[in-house]
Amino acid sequence: MESAKEIWKAALGKLQIQVSKANYTTWLSNSQGLSYKDNVFVVGVANVFVAEWLSKRLYPLVRKTLVDIVGDDAEVQFVVGNGEQLRAGPAASQTDGGTSTLAVRYRFNPKYTFDNFVVSDSNRLAYAAAVEVCECPADSYNPLFIHSSTGQGKTHLLHAIGHLTENNGLQAIYTTAEQFANEFVLAVREKQVDAFRSKFRSIHVFLFDDVHFLIDKKQTLQCFFHIFNELYNNNRQIVITGDCAPKDMQPLSSKLKSRLEGGLVTDIQPPDFETRLSILRAKADTAMTPELEGVLHIIAEKVSGNVRQLEGALVYLTAQARLSGARITPQTINKLLTSATHQQDIRLLLRVVAEHFSLSPDELTGKKRDRMTSLARHVAIYLMRERHQYPLAEIGRALGGRNHATILHGYEKVASRMSVNPDLARQIAEITEKIDARKGPKTAHQAVQNRR
Numbered sequence: 001m002e003s004a005k006e007i008w009k010a011a012l013g014k015l016q017i018q019v020s021k022a023n024y025t026t027w028l029s030n031s032q033g034l035s036y037k038d039n040v041f042v043v044g045v046a047n048v049f050v051a052e053w054l055s056k057r058l059y060p061l062v063r064k065t066l067v068d069i070v071g072d073d074a075e076v077q078f079v080v081g082n083g084e085q086l087r088a089g090p091a092a093s094q095t096d097g098g099t100s101t102l103a104v105r106y107r108f109n110p111k112y113t114f115d116n117f118v119v120s121d122s123n124r125l126a127y128a129a130a131v132e133v134c135e136c137p138a139d140s141y142n143p144l145f146i147h148s149s150t151g152q153g154k155t156h157l158l159h160a161i162g163h164l165t166e167n168n169g170l171q172a173i174y175t176t177a178e179q180f181a182n183e184f185v186l187a188v189r190e191k192q193v194d195a196f197r198s199k200f201r202s203i204h205v206f207l208f209d210d211v212h213f214l215i216d217k218k219q220t221l222q223c224f225f226h227i228f229n230e231l232y233n234n235n236r237q238i239v240i241t242g243d244c245a246p247k248d249m250q251p252l253s254s255k256l257k258s259r260l261e262g263g264l265v266t267d268i269q270p271p272d273f274e275t276r277l278s279i280l281r282a283k284a285d286t287a288m289t290p291e292l293e294g295v296l297h298i299i300a301e302k303v304s305g306n307v308r309q310l311e312g313a314l315v316y317l318t319a320q321a322r323l324s325g326a327r328i329t330p331q332t333i334n335k336l337l338t339s340a341t342h343q344q345d346i347r348l349l350l351r352v353v354a355e356h357f358s359l360s361p362d363e364l365t366g367k368k369r370d371r372m373t374s375l376a377r378h379v380a381i382y383l384m385r386e387r388h389q390y391p392l393a394e395i396g397r398a399l400g401g402r403n404h405a406t407i408l409h410g411y412e413k414v415a416s417r418m419s420v421n422p423d424l425a426r427q428i429a430e431i432t433e434k435i436d437a438r439k440g441p442k443t444a445h446q447a448v449q450n451r452r
């Protein structure tokens with residue numbers, strides 16, 4: 001039982017750096033390792049929907065991750081867990097026993113407090129402003145707008161504000177822009193927009209995460225700004241986060257931009273080495289030993305930029321070391337990080353190839369064998385090999401568990417046809433360009449597109 005928990009913790013660490021942030025938060029963050037017996041690993045999740053989604057969409061990756069950790073073959077079962085913790089997770093709504101309510105009240109994540117936020121030059125202003133907002137809501141900075149690339153602590157700060165606000169006896173609501181958009185769509189469908197809007201009327205502090213998600217959703221944006229104005233005019237505090245400053249949110253009208261910029265706009269920069277090390281020290285939940293200190297140094301050196309990855313790497317490596325009794329060496333760390341980058345590159349490649357042939361990534365990795373799907377699959381194989389020199393076995397796994405021979409056959413087919421088929425060569429060049437373009441620096445708008 002204990003060990004299932006530990007194993008799953010290690011797996012989550014690794015999965016966290018392999019799947020997209022949205023998928024991790026939605027499908028994995030609130031799961032638990034329940035048991036591991038007779039090569040069957042049971043994972044508890046919050047509801048049937050999550051269980052189904054994971055079984056359908058993430059099974060191969062989850063299984064492979066677990067197999068790597070336990071060093072033995074394993075089947076994975078996702079069950080609807082009855083553990084208390086499952087329901088107490090951040091996504092749990094404190095609502096009235098099952099009936100659908102529109103505004104999701106958030107139970108703030110106990111891990112995201114001001115106390116365990118590591119302050120450094122890269123986030124000092126954002127931190128100070130967040131604290132200030134709790135002390136004098138709607139007085140100093142309204143709205144407070146915090147922006148950064150992903151994994152820099154924006155969500156952490158919003159939750160910290162939520163905790164402190166409630167401790168001060170005031171009411172705070174947290175919502176991600178995505179949740180907000182989903183609920184708004186539902187409200188429109190059920191002709192309940194007024195009720196939806198009135199949910200926000202009585203709160204003191206409105207915490208709105210990842211506003212860039214709304215950039216191209218005109219109607220939802222409009223609703224958001226109605227609520228914004230109402231709260232603002234009633235002297236309520238608004239805190240908003242985004243992946244760039246309001247002025248860089250191109251599709252927004254200048255009127256909306258100036259609303260967002262009307263208080264304080266501050267950013268969080270990626271942490272420098274010293275900060276990364278302090279964060280890791282703070283996150284390592286065991287006593288510091290010289291060996292652990294060494295591990296933290298290596299992680300802080302190798303993983304730069306994103307605190308979420310830093311955490312994922314730490315959790316995975318320490319759990320792995322505890323389980324296997326093996327020492328963590330620079331090689332194990334390298335191996336982990338390389339495999340995480342591969343996963344990201346592969347996901348992008350498959351998405352672009354699928355789009356090019358008007359298929360879904362699932363169709364590409366699935367069983368369909370019509371001409372178009374086979375061609376698309378062969379092109380994906382060709383690109384994985386030409387661009388990245390991935391081993392055949394890895395390509396086979398990425399394509400839903402196909403064997404060496406199949407992969408080699410696909411590669412050779414495309415390689416030999418390229419020279420005699422200019423149209424194929426042109427298509428491959430086009431796809432390559434698209435992949436490169438997507439890998440380049442993201443604009444807020446592209447980021448929205450990619451998230452779909």
Ligand code: ADP
Pocket residue numbers: 111112116117118119123148149150151152153154155156157279307308311
């Ligand atoms: P964002 O919302 O900017 O994408 P998150 O708030 O989700 O980032 O942070 C990702 C992870 O990194 C969280 O687990 C968070 O606790 C942690 N984190 C980020 N910055 C810090 C920090 N300065 N101190 C401690 N933990 C941090």
Ligand code: MG
Pocket residue numbers: 151154155156209210
């Ligand atoms: Mg966030």
